Amino acid sequence: MSLKIERDTYKAAVQEAVLDHAASKGGVVGHTAAAISEAAHGKLPGTKGHHPIAAVVGTAITGGRKNAGTKGYLAAYLKQLEDNPLRTKMLTAGTLAGSQELLASWLAKDRNKHGNYFTSRVPKMATYGALVSAPLGHFLIWLLQKIFSGRTSLRAKILQILFSNLVIAPVQNTVYLVALSLIAGAKTFQQVKATVRASFWKVMRVSWITSPICLAFAQKFLPQHAWVPFFNLVSFIIGTYINTIAKKKRLTALRKRHFGEGRSSGGGSTVGGPRPGPGDYPPMGPNPPY
Structure with missing residues (x-):
């Protein structure tokens, strides 16, 4: 001893x-x-x-x-939000958007052709978060706070929530879906339009469920300059879940197409050989080409 x-x-x-x-x-x-x-x-x-x-x-x-x-770290971050609001929001949104794509790829086992989770979409999403999402959110939240500045009554708070859901959310979700379609490889206006049309109301339903709760929480507990990062964090959690589910569905469809799932009209055999079992899908390595 x-x-x-x-x-x-x-x-x-x-x-x-x-x-x-x-x-x-x-x-x-x-x-x-x-x-x-x-x-x-x-x-x-x-x-x-x-x-x-x-x-x-x-x-x-x-x-x-x-x-x-x-x-602490939070106090230092909030100070940066006060001193350099747009820059801090851009760094935050870019980091969260890139991290969301990387995390969703890992959860869904979505790899590129080299077997890596860090696909080309990660830096693209980070760029979208920093250069599009953050400035747009900064302006829209500023507009919301400007319109309802100094109004703290229950009626004003309800109107603020309605304005957020009926004006701000549709604009943000539309821009988000357009960016996603372009990042996913859309080349024409019709492809972008089809993506927005197919997903808009699904995304809006999620916004209408979560947005009132988040905005009421922000009104009660957060300083105004912390609203955008808070909404970004909530969007990160929800977006990661939705992105993961979407990737899993897409990968399932790609694997079915890759291994052949069509049935012949005669005896139930599949085109291109017998139907693969769960063990036939490679658990590691790159996904089927797409």
Whole structure:
């Protein structure tokens, strides 16, 4: 027992000496080592010294040492929303849109021809989120808040929810479906129109169920500059689920077409050989070509 304590004490002393030596050298490495040494001894406000490197990185991300122990990640994010609203929303929406596509691909086992989940749609969705969805949402929510500025009565809140569902949601959903059709490979106006027509009311039904609840929650608990990221987060969760289901259905149809599912009129045999069982579909590797 005492031997272990002595060994740990010796190791800590050596580590401290190395860090102090690096700090004395100055520069980025020296300052970083000094910060890690400070965090390791629990001298960095808001930390206990258990994870010094993570503490230093987290402190740097959330505003530096002057904010250590006083501001968390959420507070730093909200401050960025206040100082740089559009830029922060663009980064948030782009990250969420790309992550949604990647997560849905993983959940649905939707791989590209190289067997990777990181398909070409991931950066395309991230671009859509950052350059289209976020600026559009920023403007529409600004318009909503502008129209109902200073109106806090129950009647005003109900009208705000109706305006959101009857004006804002249709615009956002239409733009979303147009972008999805283009990302999926639509080349002509008729293809885009067919996609929007086929999916618009399905998406609107989901919006009409979730939007009133989310907007009522935002009205009650969130500052106005946090509305768009909150709606983006809700959309991320719902969109991931819908995207996953859609991918699974598409992959099932592609596999059926790839392996042959048509029946001959004679004796129940399938075109192209016997009907494949569940084990015949490759669980790993790229999906059938499409």
